[in-house]
Amino acid sequence: MSQISFFLSSFVKKLISSFEKIIESQFLNFILFQELNFNTFQIHMWFSYLVAFLLTWQVFCHAINNPSSEEKQADYSGYSLHRFKVDTSSNTMEKLESYDMELDKNTQTARLLIDIWAEPSKQNPHADILVAPEFLEKFKALLTREELVTLKMIEGDVQSQINAERHAMFRNSIRRRKRSLKSWKDFDVNSYHSYDKMVEFMKLLSEQKSDMVELIKVATSSEGRSIYGVKIHPPGGSPPEKPSIIVDAGVHAREWIAPAVGLFMIRKIVDEYGRDPQVTANLQKFDWYIMPQVNPDGYEYSRTSDRLWRKTRSKNTTVNRWCIGADANRNWGYRWGEAGANRTPCSNIYMGSHPYSEPEIRGLKEYFTWQIANPMVYISLHSYGQLLLSPWGYTHERTENYQDQQNAAKEAAMAIKNTTGVSYSYGTISEMMYPASGTSIDFMQHRGVPYIYGVELRPTDNPNSFAFNLPPSFIRATGDEMMAALNAIGTHAVKVKRL
Missing domain, CATH: 3.30.70 (Alpha-Beta Plaits)
Incomplete structure (x- = not known):
């Protein structure tokens, strides 16, 4: 949605809020036709707001369907x-x-x-x-x-599909008229949110649950956004050598279900600790690092300008200067530029001008390397296909710990099946999908992390054609699936590694 659309949306919310204040105390009396306490001034105000609302709504709808040439949204009509x-x-x-x-x-x-x-x-x-x-x-x-x-x-x-999703999001934004959160529990994890709202939630959570949650900054994006995550540990903290589970999401901008699931998991762990035996046991064995949106520039661009945008938003200096961004999951340094990457800047799988050319990936690499002492499990959330993908991506050769990784993936797939009845397949990236080099999965394997999976979330082959436009009504079930999978992988790691 363009900037003018967001401005008008905000204006509409203000009008509705003011309108509610005028009629709130009188609504019941009005319906019952009893004591009507409206004076002339209030009646004039009421009708003024109503007229203003209708006019603004008309302008807003026009702005959605006829954006200016300078702010024109990508149009996929006929695709x-x-x-x-x-x-x-x-x-x-x-x-x-x-x-x-x-x-x-x-x-x-x-x-x-x-x-x-x-x-x-x-x-x-x-x-x-x-x-x-x-x-x-x-x-x-x-x-x-x-x-x-x-x-x-x-x-x-x-x-x-894009239009239907956009209109549904606008209707939801009208219903959610609160300007800011007062409690972390007020945050609706069953909706898609702007990056600013995600950050607001994480900051509030770290302030109000400071005994369990630490706000962490892992990188700065090309457009200057701070990339945040949270570290979650039992009340009282953890020893520095404690094993950890790392989850990142939002690598590819259009895959909205991934950051939504990351946020769902944050809320679930904090909410269920001390109440859910599995969540409690895993948090006692592992610290969790969750970064729900590691490509905020691309994500915001997919919200405002191009719903199907995949890459980052960095500028390039090649002859095709108008081609923006790189594939953040082809930009890691290990085996960069080999199979499954593209050197053309306009390609959706452009690997970048050099390893770690993208500041988002450079920052993640530095944080993972120097700030997390004992990573045991690494998960990168994507969509779609319902797959648990282990290394390697750049080659069909198998890792030294291939069988252990597959055993853990099998237990995760069974846990998902038992939770929601949905089936996830598992195998290596190159076996299950296609060769891909310069990925975070291969980087983590090279670093020696034992359990590593790129997860392709819902949907898969089903009667609905949602693809990247998965409705928010699926967030809860998909989040429950990932919590079940991570709990199963954690339990497997505890048993095999004797933690």
């Missing part, structure tokens, strides 16, 4: 999402990926033609691909040449 079966041994996906962007050097713009949303794997040999309307016929012809058959069109117009 369709397709699912089809692919032989994972073929190079079909590489061919499709080569068509991802159309560059116009005269206007200095990049037009998305193809966007791979879900890669095929041996366990699930289906690909999900977003296709621009002008590229659809060429896309179908390419599938025919590759002797592939489209299984189904999941969504005929992705913009309609």
Whole structure:
């Protein structure tokens, strides 16, 4: 939503608040038609606010549907999402990926033609691909040449989903009229929030539960936002050598369910400690470091300008200066620039100009290396596909502790199944999805962390076509799944490592 839309939204909230104050004390009498205590001034005020509200609403709706050219939102009208079966041994996906962007050097713009949303794997040999309307016929012809058959069109117009989500968020924002939180318990973890609201919650939590929660700053983004997380420990603190569980989320901007689940987990641990035996036991064995949004620039851009934005928002100095950002999960230094990365700045999987070119990743690396003494478990939350992905990503070779990692993943998948009935598959990144180098998963494996998983959250193949637009009604169940998975992995680590 553009800046003018946010301004008008705020104005509408103020009008509603003032309107409520005028009628609150008189509402019951008005309904019952008994003592009407409105004087002439109050009646004039009432109608003035009502007229102002209606006019503002009209302008607001116009602003949503007709943003100015300077603030125009990305429009995906006519873009369709397709699912089809692919032989994972073929190079079909590489061919499709080569068509991802159309560059116009005269206007200095990049037009998305193809966007791979879900890669095929041996366990699930289906690909999900977003296709621009002008590229659809060429896309179908390419599938025919590759002797592939489209299984189904999941969504005929992705913009309609984006519009529905945007309007639902606005309605929710009108209902949540509080300007600031008074208690950490007031924060609604079952909604999608701005980054500022996330930070407000974490700061308030660290102040009001200071015996358990510490606010930590892990990095500063390209646009100058401080990237915060929390350290959670039992009341009274922990010894410095205590093992830890690390969770980060929001690496890819459009994957909104990931930071929402990170926030849900923070609330769940603090709320349930001392009441839930598993949560209590795990917090006594592990300190938790949770960073719910590590790409705040990209996330805010996905909220205001381009719902499907994936990368960071850093400037680049190549010939294609108008291509912004890098894939934050291709920018880590270990095996940077090898399989599954792209050197083209406009690509959605652009690896950056050099290792740790992105300040967000540079800051995370420094914090993980120097501030966390004994990491035992590392989880990076993404979406979508319902997968638990272990190292390696850059190669098909298996890690030395491959079997132990798979055993823990199996227990996590069983815990999820027992919690919500949903199935998660597990395996290495390169086995389950595609080769990917420069990832945090491989960095952590190289560092020697025993249990490491990139988690692809909901949804997966189901009758609904939510993909990245998963409604907030799914946050609670997805959060419960991740708490069950982390508790299971923690319990496994305690048993195997004899903690």
